[in-house]
Amino acid sequence: MTSRRAGPLTGEAHVPGDKSISHRSLILGAMTVGETKVTGLLEGQDVLDTAKAMRAFGAQIEKIGETWHVHGVGVGGFLEPENVIDCGNSGTSVRLIMGTMATSPIVATFTGDASLNKRPMARVTDPLTLFGARAYGRSSGRLPMTIVGAKEPMPVRYATPVPSAQVKSAVLLAGLNAPGETVVIERESTRDHTERMLAGFGASISTEDTKEGRVITLQGRPEFVPQDIVVPRDPSSAAFPVCAALIVEGSDVLVPNIGLNPTRAGLFFALQEMGANLTFENMREAGGEPVADLRAKFSPDMKGIEVPAERAATMIDEYPVLSVVAAFAQGKTHMPGVKELRVKESDRIDAMARGLRAAGVQVDEGEDWWTVHGRGFGDVAGGATVETFLDHRIAMSFLVMGLATNAPMSVDDGQPIATSFPIFEGLMADLGAHVERT
Numbered sequence: 301m302t303s304r305r306a307g308p309l310t311g312e313a314h315v316p317g318d319k320s321i322s323h324r325s326l327i328l329g330a331m332t333v334g335e336t337k338v339t340g341l342l343e344g345q346d347v348l349d350t351a352k353a354m355r356a357f358g359a360q361i362e363k364i365g366e367t368w369h370v371h372g373v374g375v376g377g378f379l380e381p382e383n384v385i386d387c388g389n390s391g392t393s394v395r396l397i398m399g400t401m402a403t404s405p406i407v408a409t410f411t412g413d414a415s416l417n418k419r420p421m422a423r424v425t426d427p428l429t430l431f432g433a434r435a436y437g438r439s440s441g442r443l444p445m446t447i448v449g450a451k452e453p454m455p456v457r458y459a460t461p462v463p464s465a466q467v468k469s470a471v472l473l474a475g476l477n478a479p480g481e482t483v484v485i486e487r488e489s490t491r492d493h494t495e496r497m498l499a500g501f502g503a504s505i506s507t508e509d510t511k512e513g514r515v516i517t518l519q520g521r522p523e524f525v526p527q528d529i530v531v532p533r534d535p536s537s538a539a540f541p542v543c544a545a546l547i548v549e550g551s552d553v554l555v556p557n558i559g560l561n562p563t564r565a566g567l568f569f570a571l572q573e574m575g576a577n578l579t580f581e582n583m584r585e586a587g588g589e590p591v592a593d594l595r596a597k598f599s600p601d602m603k604g605i606e607v608p609a610e611r612a613a614t615m616i617d618e619y620p621v622l623s624v625v626a627a628f629a630q631g632k633t634h635m636p637g638v639k640e641l642r643v644k645e646s647d648r649i650d651a652m653a654r655g656l657r658a659a660g661v662q663v664d665e666g667e668d669w670w671t672v673h674g675r676g677f678g679d680v681a682g683g684a685t686v687e688t689f690l691d692h693r694i695a696m697s698f699l700v701m702g703l704a705t706n707a708p709m710s711v712d713d714g715q716p717i718a719t720s721f722p723i724f725e726g727l728m729a730d731l732g733a734h735v736e737r738t
């Protein structure tokens with residue numbers, strides 16, 4: 301796919317449902333006897349892979365009109381799947397589902413695509429073995445992997461060694477079918493959608509901020525009550541039209557109804573600190589989450605910033621597109637404390653650094669930091685074809701970049717965009733962007 305400079309971007313960008321919340325609504329619905337109804341579900345490939353997996357464990361899931369209907373099997377009621385569970389590109393699917401089945405007396409084998417099969421799984425299987433589950437697979441701790449669920453699970457107290465909502469969620473979901481109290485302690489707060497949704501389904505769960513970090517306590521074996529869930533729109537998808545509007549001359553784009561959960565909204569604050577013309581309109585509450593309409597306008601005078609390391613978890617998926625905006629700002633943008641970027645769908649520091657350099661932007665990097673040397677508006681060459689390494693956010697970031705570089709930008713593979721943002725191409729075209737298949 302190729303993107304090139306065009307006129308201003310204008311209009312409204314209705315981005316799809318939140319990926320994290322979509323996965324969790326299907327998984328918790330699958331653990332609930334009765335009918336859970338979900339609207340606004342992200343119909344990206346990652347979430348469809350979660351739906352397929354939940355069916356393999358015994359849930360009934362179907363879409364009628366605009367609503368997804370989930371008939372679950374109850375906590376501890378999962379059936380043993382008859383085949384390998386293929387989670388495609390989706391780390392959230394495999395890690396959360398491994399947790400969910402690890403405390404049931406069943407066996408399941410998981411695999412994924414070339415990207416997912418390179419990602420670390422020991423971070424999840426280590427705590428799951430504490431519940432009594434066993435994990436068998438490659439010596440590297442990568443997929444394919446078989447989990448033998450615990451027959452008599454024990455509750456666990458676990459401090460997560462990496463800031464990861466997927467690890468935290470896997471432990472909490474495993475804790476659902478263990479008797480007594482499961483406790484997760486996280487030093488850095490990560491997205492809290494699992495905790496919020498567990499409470500919504502009727503679990504007894506509490507969160508306390510202590511000197512050790514955030515302590516989350518869950519009582520096992522709850523009786524879940526089916527829910528009607530309205531999935532808010534995804535701030536991580538909103539990031540793309542927002543950042544595009546900031547760097548394309550004359551733009552003025554409204555991105556309505558975006559969840560501004562503080563554990564997710566770090567990018568927008570970073571952009572404001574850079575001097576972006578980005579405002580939150582019509583601030584309100586919806587389904588227990590803060591929500592606003594985002595208005596982004598062309599911002600030719602942005603400055604590079606130091607992004608606080610402690611904010612990393614709240615914007616971890618947004619660093620690729622932030623680095624694109626940073627290229628169009630004046631001065632350096634330094635991004636420390638981001639080791640986790642190296643184990644996402646791709647090594648995102650490496651993938652972005654390669655493409656940015658090929659487009660004429662200087663990037664310095666270390667194991668857990670990187671710095672983009674901004675060239676200012678109008679002075680970013682572009683003209684490169686970039687490898688996306690099966691990573692949707694790398695593909696979309698460079699397509700946003702090409703809307704403002706002097707020469708077009710191309711990505712070798714636009715296919716992964718469908719994992720999280722299947723309507724990206726049409727939505728950007730409706731705003732006036734030139735993004736095309738080449």
Ligand code: S3P
Pocket residue numbers: 319320321392463464465466467469491616617640644
């Ligand atoms: C997610 C957590 C994050 C994020 C991913 C979605 C989730 O991963 O990068 O896109 O839904 O829990 P980590 O938990 O590995 O940080």
